[in-house]
Amino acid sequence: MTESRRRQPPGLNGPISWKFLTQSPLTFINGLAEQYGPVARFDVAWYRYHVLSHPDHVLRVLQERAGNYTKETHDYWLMKQIMGTSLLTGDGNLWKQRRRLIQPLFQRRQLEHMAIQTVAATDAMLERWLKQTRDGAPLEMVSELVQLTLRVVGRTLFSTDLVDEAPAVGTAVHSINELANWNWKTLVAMIPVLNYPYQRASGVLNQLIQSLVTARKSDLEPSGDLLTALVQARDEETGQPLTDIEIRNEAMTLMLAGHDTTAHHLAWTMILLAQHPQVMEKWQAELQTVLGDCPPTLADLPRLSYTRMIVEESMRLYPPVWAIPRAVTEDDELSGYHIPAGSYVLLAIYHLQRDPQWWTNPNEFRPERFDRAIEPAPRPGAYAPFGWGPRTCVGAQFATAESQVILARLGQRCQWKLVPGQQIVPEGLITLMPRNGVRMQVQPRV
Ligand code: HEM
Known part of the structure; x- marks a missing residue:
């Protein structure tokens, strides 16, 4: 390798930086990208990280050289403690086999079923809200939306209502996020004995999933949901079914990956809409014209184009997966800098999606920037809320579709505003969430 190809990127010197220990992960990563440019280096003990913030890096790491960038990272290791090795956390042949098996389950018929379940679940939530808030009492919106998306995933993928289990699932997700934060700063969670919160949360969730799998195996007339597909799946070469552990890992993964992200995305969208009355007004006009009082269906979504733009713009400003990590298995070169095998990279999605090089007035909430009739598509790699390449989000x-249906139903039936005086601070843990939740006042739309 030539000297220039071994050029080390700029960044923080020393085995650990004070900023790493004291700043929030989001502030730390954004700060490095801003200060040092497209490739920024930092070390945590003997681990070397590179923060990447150029669209070409997204293409290179997640597509062109995807095979040389694996999920053997510290964040995925944490997730594996609860989900085991699965479509989300695994690599190589296991990943390929699971992707082939699971991807078809997200096709149109499943989405239609999901849209119906979503309207029913949203309506039930709205009934409860309107009773609870009659005297103007505020709601903590993040936990409301987490319950809602959990219910949708449960009914759609497992044909069951997971809401009774919501506290257990909530505790598990919370402990993953908390540990991610703590662990991010100190890495001490790499010591197995300190992983007690994981073990406990994992135990509760294991029992839940195991009982669902057992029930499904003895079902005489199984439904066509994800759980049935996992139970009935056979390996293409060996004809072997998935083991109970493998079924459990995939079911757990889809339950956890499939609700928290969407709930946080919806919370950010409701916040943005509450902060931008002119967008809200234009959006209301679309809902009225396209839907009137009829509940939204999957077939309505192509005509709800402003709703789609709102969703896309909200995911640009607040990407639920705000950074994507990978482990480097082969030496590479990015923006002229040497990226050695054995180091780690973090694609700084939040930073990339607000970079003025690729976005005009990047901090402004303007859904029209996703109107393809008037604006060109973003530069490839500059918008990646669902990742990129072969491992792009299967859901x-x-x-x-779920977000659009929920938002449309909420917009038809109620209006909301932020309780004044609260500070809304983004916190980037495993997902990007409002640090202390968000309180809103909700009223029926008359
Ligand atoms: C707004 C909601 C969502 C966002 C922003 C989101 C984002 C992402 C991103 C960025 C990735 C790629 C991660 C990486 O490359 O390291 C991913 C992967 C994945 N997501 Fe999502 N996701 C969402 C909803 C869902 C839903 C609803 C499901 C399932 C029901 C799901 C299941 C998965 C799975 C299984 C993977 C791994 C795919 C693979 O590696 O082949 N996600 N998601």
């Missing part, structure tokens, strides 16, 4: 269509 992307599901999540986008």
